[in-house]
Amino acid sequence: MNTLLELKSIDKRFGGLHVTRGVSFALNAGDRLALIGPNGAGKTTLVNQISGVLSSDSGEIWLRGENVTQLSQARRVRAGLARTFQITTLAPHFAVQRQIELALFEREGMTGRLWRSIDAYPALQAEAQAILTRFGLRAHAAAATQDLAYGEQRLIEMALALALRPKVVLLDEPMAGVPKGDGERLLAALASLPSELAVLIIEHDMDLVFRFANRIVVLADGAVLADGSPDDIRRDPRVRAAYLGN
Template sequence: MTVLLELRSLDKRFGGLHVTRGVSLELAAGDRVALIGPNGAGKSTLVNQIGGVLQPDAGSIHLRGVDVTRMPQPKRARAGLARTFQITTLAPQLPVQRQVELALLEREGLTHCVWRSIDAYPALQAEAQELLVRLGLREHAATATEDLAYGEQRLVEMALALALKPKVLLLDEPMAGVPKGDGARLLAALDALPRDLAVLIIEHDMDLVFRLATRIVVLAEGAVLAAGDPDTIRRDPKVRTAYLGH
């Protein structure tokens, strides 16, 4: 199977703190890989390197066979990488559908056409509406995101990421802060992600991890402690001691 994302011996230090230690990882189409580990294990630092927020000190990142280690974030997005963040980064007063439409315009390289309304692109309008239907947000199309429940805001973030038609999707704690009442809708959206999409998810909710992931990578002190299918990880004594707590 074609590898879509490959990390080769990524290393990152902040002064004397060695946060990422020689991490290697591959994702292929359809993979659902969970990245877990105790607080301070280096998970967010690793994802920030993949997304382009941070530059590794050593090692390389390859997206669909292309070295993107020094590539800026917007170019990575155009090359097929999208992500959501642990804390929502939405425009609070902009209606949901308009935010999705803007993401579609960005994907098509049309955001410079400021003199043209989105109404000039009916196909993109229809695509935005289809995304909202798929994620259960149609009734909120005209609602400002600041007026949505937190779980619904997380769904909007996912809509913006999917609008880019990524090949690889990074999900940084999608359930963080989501009330239990909203969790079912988010879980349904995760289950319904395109099957050919490669997904790397950071999550502390172990029920979600073991339900969604086909493979789990455990980080500890910046290095890969263990990797394997959910049953292998559940039984691994090193993981049980270091993270699962029994």
């Protein structure tokens, strides 16, 4: 197997609160892994540790065979990791296509050349347009993100993450705040992600989880309660008692 991300006994405390407890699992190329659990289980804290927003108190994080435990967020992005957040972090007044183009400039290490017009780089413009087409956003290329529906803003966040050409992408509650009518568009976008990409998604929408994931990790009280296929998780009495119910 081509292991892209591996967590080894990851721990995090905030004072006397033990938020993640010895979390270990691996993510392989092509995995569609859902991280689920009750509120307060430690899911977002764990993703913040993986992405470098939070340091870990102990344990190791390996990305594509490299120990990235002590690396900054930016270094982890350059190593092949991208993520989205629970709350959108888009520049509200920027045109959609310009935001994608800036992500491409960052990926190519060209931000020092922004004294030239982005229009001077037609190949990057064409790639930005292709990304927008893939996510059904081409008609909104010139629109400011603040003028778009919230579901479309979530699609832009995914497009920005994919513009970095990551090997691993972390999606933190992509359905949060999205109207039901836009849910199918987001699910279609998830289904269209490159097959070799490893995806970890935090999501409370169990319909989306069981339609999207080929593997589920359940956190409870900061520790891994179960790790298996969707069918295994459905049948696990511990998971039903702690989270899914009867």
